[in-house]
Amino acid sequence: MNVESPVMHEGIIVSVSTVEIVSTTSAGENQCHTLAEQAKVTCDGKTCKLETLKVGLPVRITNCKQDASKASVVSAGRKQSIPYG
Numbered sequence: 001m002n003v004e005s006p007v008m009h010e011g012i013i014v015s016v017s018t019v020e021i022v023s024t025t026s027a028g029e030n031q032c033h034t035l036a037e038q039a040k041v042t043c044d045g046k047t048c049k050l051e052t053l054k055v056g057l058p059v060r061i062t063n064c065k066q067d068a069s070k071a072s073v074v075s076a077g078r079k080q081s082i083p084y085g
Contacts, residue, residue, distance in 0.1 A: 005065065006062050006064065008060060008062045009025070009062075010025075010026075010058070010060050010061075011023035011024050011026070011061075012024050012056060013054065013055050016050060019034060019035050021035070021050060021059070021061065033061050033070070033071040034070050035050055035071050038072070039072050039074065040073050040074070041076075042077070044077035057076045057077060057078065058078070059076040060074075061073070061075075
């Protein structure tokens with residue numbers, strides 16, 4: 001079985017709901033991610049709910065190994081070291 005490594009995306013939050021987050025990349029493209037059931041969501045290092053994240057915050061999103069359309073880790077906040085944020 002060939003399972004790919006998880007893919008990490010970095011960007012700025014454009015919109016967010018209880019189950020979905022949209023971010024923009026440094027190239028200006030929007031990426032939509034659905035939150036996986038057991039996903040970990042943090043803001044400035046503290047656990048939070050996805051819908052509490054604010055538009056405009058830098059974000060780092062890691063996709064699930066098994067399903068690249070789902071986010072397994074969402075890490076947002078001003079403490080993110082995203083060069084264009």
